[in-house]
Amino acid sequence: MTQQNYDVIVIGAGPGGYVAAIRAAQLGLKVCIVERDHLGGICLNWGCIPTKAMLRSAEVFHLIHRAKEFGLSADGVGFDLNAVVKRSRGVAKQLSSGVGHLMKKNKITVIMGAAKVTAPGAVSVTTDKGEQSLAADNIILATGARARELPGLEADGDLVWTYKHALQPPRMPKRLLVIGSGAIGIEFASFFNTLGADTTVVEVMDRILPVEDEEIAKFAKKQFVKQGMKILEKASVTKLDRSDGKVTATIETNGKAEQQTFDAVISAVGIVGNTEGLGLEALGITVDRTHVITDEYCRTGAKGIYAIGDLAGAPWLAHKASHEGVMVAELIAGGHPHPIKPGSIAGCTYCQPQIASVGMTEAKAKEAGHDIRVGRFPFIGNGKAIALGEAEGMVKTVFDAATGELLGAHMVGAEVTELIQGYVVGRQLETTEEDLMNTIFPHPTLSEMMHESVLDAYGRAIHF
Template sequence: MAAREFDVVVIGAGPGGYVAAIRAAQLGKNVAIVEREHLGGICLNWGCIPTKALLRSAEVFHLMHRAKEFGLKADGIGYDLPAVVARSRTVAKQLSSGIGHLMKKNKVTVVMGEATLPAKGRVSVKTDKGTEELTAPGIILATGARARELPGLEADGDLVWSYKHALVAKRMPKKLLVIGSGAIGIEFASFFNTLGADVTVVEVMDRILPVEDAEISAFAKKSFAKQGMKILEKAAVKKLDRKPGVGVTAHIESNGKVETMEFDTVISAVGIVGNVENLGLETLGVKIDRTHVVTDEYCRTGVEGLYAIGDIAGAPWLAHKASHEGVMVAELIAGRHPHPIKPNSIAGCTYCHPQVASVGLTEAKAKEAGYTVKVGRFPFIGNGKAIAMGEAEGLVKTVFDAKTGELLGAHMIGAEVTEMIQGYVIGRTLETTEAELMETVFPHPTMSEMMHEAVLDAYGRALHI
């Protein structure tokens, strides 16, 4: 069968791939997208979206327990785990099927199957009907990543879960061990802890949420401990003894000593590995470093016409970074001149309780980079809207370059900070200084006023503390 010719072929239909396909189609290109499993990729089906649906259920459950505080009555509060999981799957399915509609609307050809790159400009797809050959001068790799598995800590779906098993939990853990305190680990720890599990988090680094500002990590640790979570930092799970139908004995090393602890469930969340295998990349001469494709700032791989975006192209491993890279590459292929993505202006959000969000440099990283800094802080307890909402626990922190007034970073913990961080993201994109942020009129009463106050505080001008 003759090869089908396209202008652009995208491999992988996650938030990087499908957005790249849409933008290329908008720019008049004839586009095909190849996907081996689900349109929407991990994010829509097994990641960002279904986890947020679960966490929303936990948040409502938590609020129901606080009814009395708001002058309300709620009796017989409980939850139905299968129904919570079913809602999360319905939300994921709704969005995943929406991607199919977007592909049709933008006249993108969808090919379901496993792709390989036999030669430059060629894609071979193994479908359930046989092998289909596609050609295109522009090929975009958006194959994403999967959970890293450490020897001896592999998920089995029964006693030891990956994030996928946790998303469709068949039972409620009573005593849960979470290995890893990045966004995925902490979100599941928060979800199960809120629903009543006895949760222990083990982190190999010296603090939880290690990519966040140290002050935010410390605040989070205190808050989680108050909720009953046990946090073990500078600790490593060396071994798991699995006893089917009974539980797991975890051998945890901390301060040079190994202790054993009993759990009925373990969630392993120790990072991710890029999906670079079985594509034929090495033969083409694509450089791979620690399971990630090496690219330049425009996502070019060094092989003519071949680009890599999203998780496969390295940190930060965030859906919104992948989508923006997809748009940038589509515009490059179409002969436009887009700006490269600046990793330091991409926000990170963790939807635990309380939420965590940040953009730019932490205070420590700014100092390491040689900046003299001005730091501002504003607590939620000083904000009228936060108090009215019953969400007075939290902190907004800003880091400025003392010489130029450039906003180097912003770090937040508390209710709705994942929505608020966008204000600072826009500020960084527009290369704003403290002067413009101070002169901006923030609406009252809103939680965003704390963002204003945290800027004012960096310059000794805070009004409400």
């Protein structure tokens, strides 16, 4: 078996892996990327992108039903679930093909197969044509993660779904149970609820969206309930009985168990890293609860081997994986990149209304010992929001009272997943409240609420 030599071998072609490969190639390194399923990974094919395409369909459907508010008329409005899914899959396919083009453009060798690191600097790949032997001084592990499945609640693709099944649902459920209220669970709950499913969300923690600021999560819950969702907190699904096209779920709340029947169940209870079959144990690489342990530069315990993205732990976000890929490529090429700061990575949930955040929540800031100042501004006080017919929402900012440092920003409402980047840039530039207050925001825009929230933290809000 002939050995092929490279400067860098990337295992996994998701948003971490393919970006790492491109940046390494840009820096003059000879790169090979190995992918066992699809270029673009879960994000492009079964995660970030196709879900947003489906949620866009739900958003348009929702707006059409509000046509009268805008002086318009729309009668006989309906939807074709198969057509919605078809559009979503088409968007995913287009972007996955685009990754293939980028690989060719940057002269990156692509091998479709399952990779195993057999020794530091050595990789064996099993393809449909047999075994290939690769060698490189630097190996980047970017194998991502998959849906966690709890005992007794395993998905079958018919009655019980993971996110993959929910992206190609066999039917439109009349009654839907969603287990878990993180970003994945809430996005699917929002999609199916908007299209008319009687949707129940079960969350084991004391509130939904547990990683978000408590005030924002409560606001979002109120909106979800107004839309017809049923939210059960401090609750758990202990059993699923499947029969005759129905699922009977045993739900425990406050020590009491009750049974409810649903047409479908979506399990969204977290993810597990794809560590199996890579040969990590023999290399002395530490794996903790299915995630590879690394230092701040994504270096594992084995020389020349790095781990990035979901495989390397929270936050499980595509943009975090991409940035880590760039950082590692530059490190390998002899550069001196800055390490990733998790507190400056925004999180976005594309439900209705949208949720976005960066940095510390109010509670976390207090726990960290900060004396804080908190500002808030409601969408109802913003002209653009009212003109859009999107007056439900809030922007919240948290500052260190002594230094004026922006500790965190949290939003709920229309287009906040786009607005949050303003605060992300502010944190990256280590901005203070004075910088933000002296910045001129264009009018009329939703971004003006960002300004007003900062002003409110210091008793200077103008429009509320």
